[in-house]
Amino acid sequence: MVGERAIGASNVGSPCVPLAEPTRTPLRSQDRFRARSESGRVPQAAKTGLAARAISRCCDLLSERGQVSGGKCAAEVLAAYRSLRPSAIDAFFDWLAAECSSDPDAIRRSADLYRSDPSASNLRNLQRATQTPRLELFRRLNLAPGGLGALIEMRAHLLRGLDQHPAWGGIEAELDELLRSWFNHGFLACRRIDQQTSPAILEKLIRYEAVHQIRDRRDLQRRLDSDRRCYALFHPALPEDPVIFTELSLTRGMSPRVQPLLDTDAPVLDAASCTFAVFYSISNCHEGLKGFSFGNTLIRSVVEELRAELPRLKRFATLSPVPGFRPWLAGLVGSSNGICRQSKLASLPARLDAPDWMADRAQRMELERALIPLCAYYLLRAKQGTEPADPVARFHLGNGARLARINWLGDTSAAGMRRSAGITVNYVYDLENLERNHEAYSTEGRVRAARRIESLAREVSF
Numbered sequence: 001m002v003g004e005r006a007i008g009a010s011n012v013g014s015p016c017v018p019l020a021e022p023t024r025t026p027l028r029s030q031d032r033f034r035a036r037s038e039s040g041r042v043p044q045a046a047k048t049g050l051a052a053r054a055i056s057r058c059c060d061l062l063s064e065r066g067q068v069s070g071g072k073c074a075a076e077v078l079a080a081y082r083s084l085r086p087s088a089i090d091a092f093f094d095w096l097a098a099e100c101s102s103d104p105d106a107i108r109r110s111a112d113l114y115r116s117d118p119s120a121s122n123l124r125n126l127q128r129a130t131q132t133p134r135l136e137l138f139r140r141l142n143l144a145p146g147g148l149g150a151l152i153e154m155r156a157h158l159l160r161g162l163d164q165h166p167a168w169g170g171i172e173a174e175l176d177e178l179l180r181s182w183f184n185h186g187f188l189a190c191r192r193i194d195q196q197t198s199p200a201i202l203e204k205l206i207r208y209e210a211v212h213q214i215r216d217r218r219d220l221q222r223r224l225d226s227d228r229r230c231y232a233l234f235h236p237a238l239p240e241d242p243v244i245f246t247e248l249s250l251t252r253g254m255s256p257r258v259q260p261l262l263d264t265d266a267p268v269l270d271a272a273s274c275t276f277a278v279f280y281s282i283s284n285c286h287e288g289l290k291g292f293s294f295g296n297t298l299i300r301s302v303v304e305e306l307r308a309e310l311p312r313l314k315r316f317a318t319l320s321p322v323p324g325f326r327p328w329l330a331g332l333v334g335s336s337n338g339i340c341r342q343s344k345l346a347s348l349p350a351r352l353d354a355p356d357w358m359a360d361r362a363q364r365m366e367l368e369r370a371l372i373p374l375c376a377y378y379l380l381r382a383k384q385g386t387e388p389a390d391p392v393a394r395f396h397l398g399n400g401a402r403l404a405r406i407n408w409l410g411d412t413s414a415a416g417m418r419r420s421a422g423i424t425v426n427y428v429y430d431l432e433n434l435e436r437n438h439e440a441y442s443t444e445g446r447v448r449a450a451r452r453i454e455s456l457a458r459e460v461s462f
Contacts, residue, residue: 049088050080050083050084050085050088051084051088051089051091051092051095053080053083054077054080054081054083054084054088054092055092055095057073057076057077057080058077058137060073060076060077061073061074061076061077061137061140061141062133062136062137062140070140070143071143071144071145073140074140074141074142074143074144074147075144075145077141077144078141078144078146078147078150081150081154082150089157090161090165093157093158093161093165093168093171094165094167096134096137096171097165097167097168097170097171098167100132100133100134100137101132101133101134101170102129102130102131102132103129106129107126107129107130109129110122110125110126110128110129111126111129113125113126114126132170132174134170134171134174135174135178138151138174138175138178139178142178142182147237148182148235148237148238149237149238149241151175151178151179151288152179152286152288152289153288154175154288155172155175155176155179155288155289156286156287156288156290158171158172158175159172159287159288159290160287176291179288179289179292180292182235182237183235183243183289183292183294185294185297187235187236188233188234188235188243188294188297189233189234189235189236190231190232190233190234190298190301190302190305191231191232191234192229192230192231192305193205193224193230193231193232193242193245194224194230195221195224195225197224198240200240201232201240201241201242202220204240204241204242204285205220205230205242205245206220208242208245208283208284208285209281209283210281210283210284211280211281211282211283211321212247212258212262212280212281212413212415213415218264219262219264222263222264222266223247223262225268226268226271227249227250227251227268227269227270227271227274228247228248228249228250228261229247229248229249229250229277229302229306230245230246230247230248231245231246231248231298231301231302231305232244232245232246232298233245233294233297233298241285241286242285243284243285243286243289243294244282244283244284244285244294244295244298245282245283245285245298246279246281246282246283246295246298246299246302247279247280247281247282248277248278248279248280248302249261249277249278249280250269250271250274250276250277250278250310250313251269251274251275251276251277251278252269252273252274252275252276253275253276254276254278254315254317254404254405254426254428255276255278255280255319255426256319256405256407256410256424256426257319257407257409257410257411257424258280258319258410258411258413258416258424259411259412259413261278261280261319262280271310272310272312273312274310274312274313275312275313275314275315276313276314276315276316276317277302277303277306277313277315277316277317278317278318278319279299279302279316279317279318279319280318280319280320282295282298282299295395295399296398296399299399299429300399303316303429303431315428316428316429316431317404317426317427317428317429318396318401318425318426318427318429319407319410319424319425319426320392320396320424320425320426320427321392321411321416321419321420321423321424321425322375322378322379322390322392322393322419322420322423322424322425323390323391323392323419323420324378324382324389324390324391324392325375325378325390325419325420325421325423326349326352326418326419326420326421328378328382328389329345329348329349329374329378329421330349332345333345333346333348333349344370345370345374348367348370348371351363351367352367352417352421358409358412358422364409367421368408368409371408371421371423372406372408372423372456373456373457373459373460374460375406375421375423376406376453376454376456376457376459376460377456377457377460378390379393379403379406379425379447379449379453379457380403380447380449380453380454380457381457381460386445387445388447392425393425393427393447396427397427397437397441397447397448398438398441398442399429399434399438400429400433400434400435400436400437400438400441401427401428401429401434401437401448402427402428402429402430402433402437402448402449402450403425403427403447403448403449403450403453404426404427404428404449404450404453405425405426405450405452405453406423406424406425406453406456407423407424407425407426408422408423409422409423410422410423410424410425411423411424433448
């Protein structure tokens with residue numbers, strides 16, 4: 001279950017999103033925007049062709065006309081933007097960076113006034129001075145049908161291009177701030193996805209599934225059966241486009257292997273008789289919402305929904321990959337540590353890459369003895385800053401889960417072998433201890449793990 005890309009609309013509110021009239025801020029006049037857009041500071045590609053057309057529509061939207069005809073004018077901007085090729089989109093964002101930033105002189109004057117007289121009115125003037133015209137542009141674009149989706153796409157393009165265009169950093173930060181306010185968890189509705197869900201949403205599940213590829217329609221239908229569940233968070237402005245979704249299996253034990261859960265021919269269990277819910281996949285759906293934390297809300301809400309529906313359901317766990325394990329192992333072997341290079345560790349990556357090694361029982365057992373302690377060490381000792389190096393471990397441990405079990409050959413798919421050497425991990429969500437575990441993790445960096453895993457980690461020394 002990969003993170004990082006109650007549920008049920010019955011018990012989660014769907015308050016109206018603040019998509020109405022945008023906040024009014026002082027703007028440069030339309031003519032001044034056009035004059036500045038013709039200056040030498042603006043990239044030449046933004047002065048002609050489709051990029052120039054999109055920019056002209058933005059100038060209209062930021063003018064008095066844009067204030068009056070908001071939605072219609074915003075729709076024209078979005079139509080012009082969507083007609084752009086990637087190079088023209090780059091020119092469009094270069095223009096936003098060059099011509100729609102704050103005015104340093106205005107900020108300086110407002111700051112001087114506030115320093116000399118820290119009154120409420122001078123504070124408001126300073127705040128207005130630091131608000132860029134871009135923010136107002138994005139707010140007005142949000143008035144158009146499909147505006148929110150377009151803004152998410154814009155941030156995705158910005159994130160992909162930041163390394164080559166560092167000047168876009170300010171634009172990305174502003175979109176990040178706006179989208180976080182619009183995707184406040186109180187605005188997200190939670191719904192179960194089943195076989196009666198609209199085909200448009202089901203198509204998106206197939207497209208967005210990031211952990212275990214949905215092979216065909218039969219596979220999809222089995223994942224939505226009565227002993228399998230799928231839940232998603234939705235934003236009111238994107239009713240047919242999930243923000244994040246999770247898939248789980250209702251079982252009678254904590255599953256160590258994912259293939260039986262994905263078997264389309266597996267018998268359907270009576271959901272009312274199941275005692276475990278095993279989350280085996282969680283997928284974020286929008287690149288433009290990268291860095292936003294929705295998983296905690298999703299999992300906690302699903303747990304509440306299932307407990308209300310199925311009283312015999314007492315245990316909640318995940319069946320997760322360890323996606324950082326093989327890269328960490330390769331880095332360890334390739335490091336300057338002579339002990340690692342000369343020990344049996346040095347041969348592990350090549351042995352894992354060898355074809356058909358799983359067919360050799362002796363080879364399987366030898367690799368299990370070597371890799372399971374290393375995986376325990378990786379999960380408990382390898383760090384990214386003060387947190388675990390593994391992204392899935394960070395997600396679940398940060399949510400208050402406990403590291404319960406490491407499973408050998410828990411995912412023998414090509415993807416499972418590639419990212420985790422086939423190893424899976426069960427994280428357990430003990431409902432009574434979630435807050436305590438979360439607090440210990442967030443304040444002290446303490447990881448709750450089974451004694452067996454701690455013992456395995458102690459077997460490793462470098």
